Amino acid sequence: MPDTTGLPAELAEIAEDFAELPVPERLQLLLEFSEELPALPERYAAAPESMEQVHECQSPLFLTVEVDEESAPEPGKRVVSLFFSAPPEAPTTRGFAGILHQGLDGLSVDEILAVPEDAPYRFSLAEAVSPLRLRGMVGMLSRIKRQVALKSRAA
Amino acid sequence: MADAQTPEQQVPESKFADYAHPERLVSTAWLAEQLEAGNPDGIVVLESDEDVLLYDTGHIPGALKLDWHQDLNDQVTRDYVDSEQFAKVMSARGIGRDTTVVIYGDKNNWWAAYALWVMTLFGHEDVRLLDGGRAKWVAEGREMTKDVPTPQPADYPVVERVDAPIRAFKDDVLAHLGQPLVDVRSPGEYSGELLHMPDYPQEGAMRGGHIPGAKSVPWARAANEDGTFKSREELEAIYLQEQGLKPQEPTVAYCRIGERSSHTWFVLTHLLGFEDVRNYDGSWTEWGNAVRVPVEKK
Numbered sequence: 001m002p003d004t005t006g007l008p009a010e011l012a013e014i015a016e017d018f019a020e021l022p023v024p025e026r027l028q029l030l031l032e033f034s035e036e037l038p039a040l041p042e043r044y045a046a047a048p049e050s051m052e053q054v055h056e057c058q059s060p061l062f063l064t065v066e067v068d069e070e071s072a073p074e075p076g077k078r079v080v081s082l083f084f085s086a087p088p089e090a091p092t093t094r095g096f097a098g099i100l101h102q103g104l105d106g107l108s109v110d111e112i113l114a115v116p117e118d119a120p121y122r123f124s125l126a127e128a129v130s131p132l133r134l135r136g137m138v139g140m141l142s143r144i145k146r147q148v149a150l151k152s153r154a155a
Numbered sequence: 156m157a158d159a160q161t162p163e164q165q166v167p168e169s170k171f172a173d174y175a176h177p178e179r180l181v182s183t184a185w186l187a188e189q190l191e192a193g194n195p196d197g198i199v200v201l202e203s204d205e206d207v208l209l210y211d212t213g214h215i216p217g218a219l220k221l222d223w224h225q226d227l228n229d230q231v232t233r234d235y236v237d238s239e240q241f242a243k244v245m246s247a248r249g250i251g252r253d254t255t256v257v258i259y260g261d262k263n264n265w266w267a268a269y270a271l272w273v274m275t276l277f278g279h280e281d282v283r284l285l286d287g288g289r290a291k292w293v294a295e296g297r298e299m300t301k302d303v304p305t306p307q308p309a310d311y312p313v314v315e316r317v318d319a320p321i322r323a324f325k326d327d328v329l330a331h332l333g334q335p336l337v338d339v340r341s342p343g344e345y346s347g348e349l350l351h352m353p354d355y356p357q358e359g360a361m362r363g364g365h366i367p368g369a370k371s372v373p374w375a376r377a378a379n380e381d382g383t384f385k386s387r388e389e390l391e392a393i394y395l396q397e398q399g400l401k402p403q404e405p406t407v408a409y410c411r412i413g414e415r416s417s418h419t420w421f422v423l424t425h426l427l428g429f430e431d432v433r434n435y436d437g438s439w440t441e442w443g444n445a446v447r448v449p450v451e452k453k
Contacts, residue, residue, distance in 0.1 A: 023225075059206065093206070127230075129224070
């Protein structure tokens, strides 16, 4: 079983789903995540420069987060939304984004800030996609957390 | 080399004819014709991408996936697969020792060239690149499919992997210092700047810079916008006239882990006819971490 200590429930479930599959099927599941990554809403699609590029990824990936100030009086309880942009010819990068979107979107500020830094290594993907590439996902997660910290403080 | 042309390309594009070993390239039009004709010569088409999921999103009909990470690298030692494993990988894809193999991939055939180079370590005679790779095939609106074929397994012999002629190790490079070296990484990696980006070290190396005396020729300079190789004349202008490299002189190419430099190895060896080119696959992830090797910064 994968180590799911400290992972939010949805991410823990994703980690278990991957671990149960043989390696080739893990790639298929990653492909499904890449296909399920939601399209950008108009306000970002029209202004990609407002998003942050994740340079650790070998393919162009941009992300941004929104903290809903209306959702709770206490900053730590406010709801976070995640937005990602990656080209279709980069399905692995899109798949990483899809995992993080499904696992983290809609969680609170505190929940996201508590996600362990090594979470990307818990999805049993190192055999299938090479550890070097997983650093791209580590980069995404750390930038998400940094943006969440900044944007919840400013609020 | 010329008699290795089976099956024959009827009308090699005039561009190909100028290259030192034109039989190493096929055009998208030629491949499409072969496939339309029912692939009479039993060519095996392999897709080798940087993005290991790309094949699964759609590929050239009949093409099989060759995963650089799982199929070509040893899973424990930092090395390529051994002879037995290579034979298995080939056999499972219906490739025999005499099969014509055409490889294509993403990113200007970067990983396709890497796969070709590894197949060359095992002495596979007839292995070619699809000029322009995946991007050109897609841009031309040619057929793509998600159907994964089930090839009839072949019986690839267990052959010795012969590294020395085309692969350099760190000690070989130390012995080679003072002779022509080509660093094919980006200018920022070459100068050493990229290691010092605030907060986000991108390279797993302790030191930035390049091997002393190396010329900086980023690998993608050899490719056109559409991913095809530049003409021989254009390539000679870069590697010979501009950089002063000479086809008769032993030359070593390197990058970060040896993949981008496989592309340059292909260009120098097969397109420009260099006689002795080795790929230093340890590249910067080895050199930039090695103790007391000379490093040059610019």
